Amino acid sequence: MSRPRFASFTTGKRQGYGLIVGDGVIDLSARFGARYPTLGEVVKANAFNELVEAVADHQPDFPVSDIAYEIPIPAPEKIICVGVNFPDRNEEYKDGQAAPSNPSLFIRFPRSFTGHDRPLIRPRESHQLDYEGEIVIVIGKGGRRIPETEALSHIAALTLSNEGTLRDWVRHAKFNVTQGKNFDASGSIGPWLVPFTDESQIADIKLETRVNGEVRQSDRTSRMIFSFRKIINYISTFTTLVPGDVIVCGTPTGAGARFDPPIWLKPGDVVEVEADGIGTLRNTIADEVI
Template sequence: MKLLRHGPPGAERAGALDGQGRPRDLSLLVEDITPQWLSPDKLRALAAIDLERMPLLPADTRLGPPVGGVRQCIAIGLNYRDHAREAALEAPTEPIVFNKAVTALAGPNDELPLPPGSTATDWEIELAVVMGTAARRVPASQALSHVAGYCLANDVSERDWQLRRNGQWTKGKSFDGFGPLGPWLVTCDEIPDPQALPLQLALNGTVMQRGSTADMIFPVAHLVAYLSSFMTLQPGDVVLTGTPAGVGMGRQPPRYLHRGDVLTLDGAVLGTQRQRVA
């Protein structure tokens, strides 16, 4: 099942893709896709809806982040071996954890606003994990049972604020619009193995990142178990799992985003994103 949210920012409503990949409006039955709709029982109820009887959405309908009411967005740094190499850093022995403000979350095709004066805004295609049930000190063998599903993400990063402004990475990761998410949430029944997903990002039509979640240093089950060892993960929490090589900072010379640039992201079953830098 592929769940989505549609409508203007702040007023999104529930939707889903039907069997032919067409977006349908679920708001007559479910107002919004929020954390309380991500439990196994609620997901089964959503899966039982006859989507063919739900209204089709117009082709130009805006899509928002596929989950509303997100409590926190947690991110993992340097979780691909090739990305650690391009950053000239040792592969971590434990996950590097930081927070990304939930106010950064945006729709998958929303314009990407450059922060005032920014000359070092960068891209990072990632697999996002969305929690379905609370996870507190869970073993890796049980971790995926707490996940509602997965979606595509762009962990946009302002490198000067991230690395040179005397603070945690959160500073460079949390500007408005710096967290495009979606286009939809793919439930776990459609992705039995989150370590077998291709990821590709192109800038103005030129491929910059091409990788696979198989190359993660710490797989999804390990990350959920690790995070739950020192915090309780709640339904709707979003975990960004790291990016493969090919970010702008790693190029020689570095290539950062400018107004008018267009990013296109492809995650196969996770769908596609397109952001124009505004």
């Protein structure tokens, strides 16, 4: 049986969320919006099963073609991204250093992401737009100093990210990457949330990124330098995690910057990020309209 898929969307002038069933959408926001205004509140209340059971006998209200996907959690308190989390990624830097003992982290703003089937925007300031396919965990139960042994019980759901990056802008300063990671709509999250049930969903799954059908990145979560348990434990040491927080967990080797010469994304390209049991996040590329 396939796992339920919860998506945030816009249809007409209305924003909502629903359950994706085949090629249709059961509009949950129309039924439960007073109690759970967004998927953020559904996550906070751990209400996935409640909603699935409530509409078990319902038919879709409209086709998927009627919606525009939004990022699943519309206003997370935090989006924290993990850098250099696969062995070959560490070797890509060619600095002779062993993998670090703690994860590299940076922050992204919600506005820097767009939804599934929407274009990533290449800004006028740079043409060095690159892709990074990643698995995303959404926190369901908050906490501080969460032990690794308990970490997975704090995950509510899984989704995907194309953590798009403007490569020249991440090198504008000595020790930070914030600028190149936060151009509006330069990355994507989605298509939907898949509720998390057990470690088998993420322990050893394939993560792949394709550009125009060509496989550019491919690896497995079992090879991550920092496990999902470690990531949650480490981050919660210095900040309190709250329901709806989004953690983007690192990309395999094979980004466009690592080709010789580099291969940057350009308008018309199609990028797909796929992971076993989660789905496929697809985006085109478009130039910013001034």
